[in-house]
Amino acid sequence: MNYDKKVLQLKEDIVKMIYLAGSGHVGGSLSVLDILVALYYNVLNVDPKNPEMEDRDRFVLSKGHACPALYAVLADKGYFPREDLWTLRKLGSHLQGHPDSRTTPGIDCNSGSLGQGVSIASGMAMAAKFLGKDYRVFAVIGDGESDEGLVWEVAMSAVQYKLDNFTVILDHNGLQIDGSNDEIMGVGDMCAKFGAFGWDVTRLENGHDIAAITAALEKKVTGRPKFICGETIKGHGISFMENNFMWHGKTIDEAAYRAAMKELEEAING
Amino acid sequence: MAKSMRTAYAETLIELGAQNEKVVALDADLGHTTMSCLFKERYPDRHFNFGIAEANMVCGAAGFAKAGLIPFVSTMAMFGVGRAFEQVRNTVCYMNANVKLGLSHPGISVGADGGSHQTVEDIAVMRCLPNMRILAPCDSIQMRKAVFAAAEMDGPVYIRVSRPDVENVTDEDTPFVPGKAQVLREGSDVCIMAVGLMVHIALTAAEMLEKEGISAGVMNFHTIKPIDREAILATAAKVRGVVTAEEHSVIGGFGSAVAEVLCGQTDARFGMVGIEDKFGKSGQPDELFREYGLTPEHICDECRKTLR
Numbered sequence: 164m165n166y167d168k169k170v171l172q173l174k175e176d177i178v179k180m181i182y183l184a185g186s187g188h189v190g191g192s193l194s195v196l197d198i199l200v201a202l203y204y205n206v207l208n209v210d211p212k213n214p215e216m217e218d219r220d221r222f223v224l225s226k227g228h229a230c231p232a233l234y235a236v237l238a239d240k241g242y243f244p245r246e247d248l249w250t251l252r253k254l255g256s257h258l259q260g261h262p263d264s265r266t267t268p269g270i271d272c273n274s275g276s277l278g279q280g281v282s283i284a285s286g287m288a289m290a291a292k293f294l295g296k297d298y299r300v301f302a303v304i305g306d307g308e309s310d311e312g313l314v315w316e317v318a319m320s321a322v323q324y325k326l327d328n329f330t331v332i333l334d335h336n337g338l339q340i341d342g343s344n345d346e347i348m349g350v351g352d353m354c355a356k357f358g359a360f361g362w363d364v365t366r367l368e369n370g371h372d373i374a375a376i377t378a379a380l381e382k383k384v385t386g387r388p389k390f391i392c393g394e395t396i397k398g399h400g401i402s403f404m405e406n407n408f409m410w411h412g413k414t415i416d417e418a419a420y421r422a423a424m425k426e427l428e429e430a431i432n433g
Numbered sequence: 434m435a436k437s438m439r440t441a442y443a444e445t446l447i448e449l450g451a452q453n454e455k456v457v458a459l460d461a462d463l464g465h466t467t468m469s470c471l472f473k474e475r476y477p478d479r480h481f482n483f484g485i486a487e488a489n490m491v492c493g494a495a496g497f498a499k500a501g502l503i504p505f506v507s508t509m510a511m512f513g514v515g516r517a518f519e520q521v522r523n524t525v526c527y528m529n530a531n532v533k534l535g536l537s538h539p540g541i542s543v544g545a546d547g548g549s550h551q552t553v554e555d556i557a558v559m560r561c562l563p564n565m566r567i568l569a570p571c572d573s574i575q576m577r578k579a580v581f582a583a584a585e586m587d588g589p590v591y592i593r594v595s596r597p598d599v600e601n602v603t604d605e606d607t608p609f610v611p612g613k614a615q616v617l618r619e620g621s622d623v624c625i626m627a628v629g630l631m632v633h634i635a636l637t638a639a640e641m642l643e644k645e646g647i648s649a650g651v652m653n654f655h656t657i658k659p660i661d662r663e664a665i666l667a668t669a670a671k672v673r674g675v676v677t678a679e680e681h682s683v684i685g686g687f688g689s690a691v692a693e694v695l696c697g698q699t700d701a702r703f704g705m706v707g708i709e710d711k712f713g714k715s716g717q718p719d720e721l722f723r724e725y726g727l728t729p730e731h732i733c734d735e736c737r738k739t740l741r
Contacts, residue, residue: 221499263528264528265528265529271499272495272496272499272524272528273523273524273527273528275523276519276523276524278488279488279492279519279520279523279524282488282489282492282493282496282520282524283492283493283495283496283499283524284496285489285492285493285496286492286493286494286495286496286497286499287496287497287499287500288496289481289493289496289497290496290497290499290500290502291500293457293478293479293497293502294500294502296500312488313488313489313492313520316483316484316486316488316489317489319484319486320483320484320486320489320493323484324481
């Protein structure tokens, strides 16, 4: 299946909801989107009509600030009406500024305080093994997030407990709030590091190639957890946002909104 | 018979584990300190050691809770409350995850390990978190009841598990109703409201006061949050003085919780016994209790002050 048009429409939703909210994280939402599309359209065993289905696969967006991308995908999958997206970050909305499992259908756990989501996800995977359940647990982390020590506590414990039902995907866009990873805190060769901890490692040269992401996600591994590093572009798909750390959490004003939507419309019609 | 609450905590976990297969125990390389190693001996498959990584253990516990299990997280209170505070806040309390924090060695009764391992701020810090409940039993018999009660509650519970051996002041028949303070001794002049290890010290103080002709009651607040407002107000209406006693800083702890209830609502005078804005240090627990003003004599002094 060709997801080009689907992804472009989801990008429009992301840009529009952050524009209407008056705040939000557009750069990382656009870099992670293709990973989420691969998960939700090709990989995860979930049921939008039954979000609490007992043996569903679990997904945790540990870089919770990129939730506009997740909300757009969940709405498109039918977890809640698309109109809800326009209430993002507003008083009374079930779409909180960072994911909240108590309010939003389809969110498996809260995240947003960096490092915690991936740790909760590893606990879910430990619990699944303990209970003899077959479901899988996936978590997406950011490279800025990987400054957090908790990520490395998980890097150890997931191997110790041989969590082969657990996959961590790194959205490696190379930028964090204050600048590039290299300038702020060099996370270095993440694949080598996770490999040294004992994870099965896959590096995707193009972290926007949905078929390649899907194949990596579906790869079966026994006895150890999987780490997938997707090389991505922050602000992917909107020329003036791409690879610009200023678009990590910058407000989308009307001019930027119009320019971004114009680019996306042209791509859809192109 | 004197027995430590941590031993009672661990023994009760085993008992609970036999009754409820959803109960699992999580440790951070302190199983021989918290005594949860006993659970591991009985149920090796239901025990998970996270190594010296409290943040990962607390978030991991929420993952277990999300799968319908009832994780009991054990480590020293210093690290479970202190180092993992934000994990407790954002993952456990904010999400209202069904995680039980059985944290041992609170206060200065840790003893020789010194100030780095003696949390005197844990009640203050846990008390201000929405969804959190705090149980602080006064002896090993009550600890058993508290552990069973915590497993029955849906949502986060902090159980304050003291290290030293302590004489039992309750017995098997003493009712334990979470949220309801217990009157251990009636008194008409002053009431000592106490928590944890300070309860039996308060009872000694009340006997000393009786010899001076002062009638002192003693109440055991095994539940610090939610605080029993009704009992506090009703008691304060009947006495001239209320004195709180806790092995914790006087800033933000149990005494503060009682003061929040009483402020502007009573004619009774109010006094607090606790640790005065200081860190702990190495020493034997009884030496430290004297040094930090947590003896029956200190409670008596504070009671007399409220009656002057």
